Amino acid sequence: MKRLLLLTLAVLSLSACSHEAGIGRRFRAERALWQANWEYRNLAIRPEDVPSTRWAALAETYEAVAERYAPPSGMPPAEATEERTLEIAARSLFAAARVYEQLRDSSRVEATYARMAERFAAVPAVAAEVALAQARVAEGEGDWQRAAQHYQQVVDRVPPDPSGTGAAGVVLGLPLQIARLYARSSPSAPPAAPYARAREYYIDFVGREDGADADSVMTVEPTIRLEALGYLAEIAVDLRDYPRALAALERLEAELTSLADPPREPCEVRFAIAGVQRIAAASVSAREATLQSLLTDYPDCELAPQALMNLAESANQAGEVSAALGYLDRIVDDYGDDEDAAAEALLARGRLLENRDRWAEALEAFRSVSARYPITEAALWAPIEIAKHYDRIGDGEATATALARAERTYRDFVERYPPGPRSVFARERLIQALVLQEKHAEAVAEMERLGGELDGTRQGASLRIAAARMAYADLADTARAAGILARTGEAYADREIGAWATDQARRMRGAMNP
């Protein structure tokens, strides 16, 4: 009896010891990750001053943390403490991948995720996050099918939670995205099977049209049901099944209106209904009625100026100029606080009047948009619009004067306002003005400069390549074009576009020195 009691005590204390040992291990893992994150935060204060070797060392530190605290491949965690330690190891590897991404080392990013997929296959939450990251990498590389397969793994593993973070927060949108990715990989016709699968997925949350599963749908969280309804409408639009899209949107709007605190504005759905009516080529009067009803039912809606803009466009197409101008004036008068909308309305007014050969009034509209809303995109378009008009009527001298004035306006804007999206837009217009004035050398220099500043983005690469093309075609300067392409190749060394630019640069140089 005494022995049995001793044995029980020994077993109990051993099991307690192993549990507490897990706690100690988890604590050490948390500390190691925290210290690596601390280093990351310090380096991220001035990342441009940090040599890439230091970033690479940090990535290796993260990998070492994971290596030390992750269990052998595929082994599921035995208890909650171990699962938490495992999550820390996973977070560490995610951080390593993030650092490699920053270093533009795509092969190590992919290798890290592949290792994670193998190592954390037994932990659904981590495996889903890894699949999500792998899908995004594949999507970035334009491998739609692989991206869709990874997204499908997320859908299979994680239930949706719109308020959650990570995979659970985004999974609801993935079935539609998967279908769209398959559609992208076979652009001739939208593939029926992935869309049907996506539809089934959403119907589980929304319920069948015949109401057969109404009881089970009642238990679905309203936010999930509403989002699913929105996705069902999008699927119907993609499949050009417009009546079904309209039905889904109408149901969505009705459900949103019935809620005291709806997760999205019902007026957005009404606007979307007008959009579907437009692509469905429904009667103009029906579409106009929808837009008018939006203005009546939701006068404070943020999309009201856009609804008025659409009504103005409709009226203009129908030849009702004064009605169109009335809608545009309403935007400026009633929604003047929304500077972008008001400026867009004034610009549209100028364009409409210019098309109707009412130049004096159009010029007044173009000038007033620059004067009243100088820091808007519409104001930056206006000088070019003026030059375009003189070019259209064949007044060369006035065109040159307008373009010179436009160039000055853009240079002033870039000098006066701090760098940001608006100043990038102004510099793009400056390039346009320079090209229209045939100042190609200056345009090439500006394009290359702006492209360099936007390195790492699609726009940056496009600008650099356009600069090379202009140097080659308009300046007949092959050496300069080859130089620009070579620099593009270096800046985008880890991407397809970079390899293409390097290859083109080599060819051009080869052609120069046969």
Place this chain on the structure above:
Amino acid sequence: MNRLFQSLGVVVWAWRSVGARAGHGRIWLPFLVIAAVQALVLMLLLEFHQPWLVPLAAPLVRLLGGEGALHYPGLFYALPEMFFHANLVITVVITSIAGAAATLFFARTYGFDSAPHAWRRALRAAPALVVATLVMVALMLGAARLATLVPERAMLENAAVRWGTRAGMMLLFVVIEALFAYTTAWIVLMGHRIWPSIRDSIRVTVRTLLPTLLVVGVPTVLLFPLSYAASRIDVLAEKFRPELVGGILGAQIVLQILFTFLVVGAVTRLFLWRMEAAR
């Protein structure tokens, strides 16, 4: 004003008496015992995650700081409070007895008590010492609850309210500590029982009010920056590293030992001075 200067003169005299005995190695022994126990507990809390320590220390950390303290850096955010609670137990069980031994050592060097075996006598009086200290600690904890009466919003939004509350609480603690300052001396030097020793300690404190308040209060005020720093670990951890709190508490242990030496020595000196005056 004259009384204040007189009191200051008495306090300086008491401190000088203590200073003169700083070279007596034996007097330091009780204080080193307290410091060693405090350091051991601090190490136990800080290093609970070591594989050889975790089965013993993790339950202790969980008991003192909850589940959150078993995580990093949660341990360091909870550490000041955990150590404070552990220190209360140390104060009742260890400091009360070691303080009594130190009182006897000091009394002997002041020429009052020549009987040997200070440790044995202190241990014999342990029940009375522990209960008396427990009463003092309970009173202090009760006083600390008074701070919760200040509206939380006012504490968060108004710096004057915050600092006023802190100063008020500190004054209250000093008063309670001063009222109990002579209890140990009454128990080990005069052989009083628990309640008479508390009653007579209060009497002596009232008669020697300003010097006692100064002897007890000055070290408390000097220790305040460290205890304040430990209580703001959330801010410090953002700027530096959470491990800093371990260093702060370590420094607190060292300083506390120096100040406790000063307080016990000075209180014993004042007590004997009062006894001689009464005779």
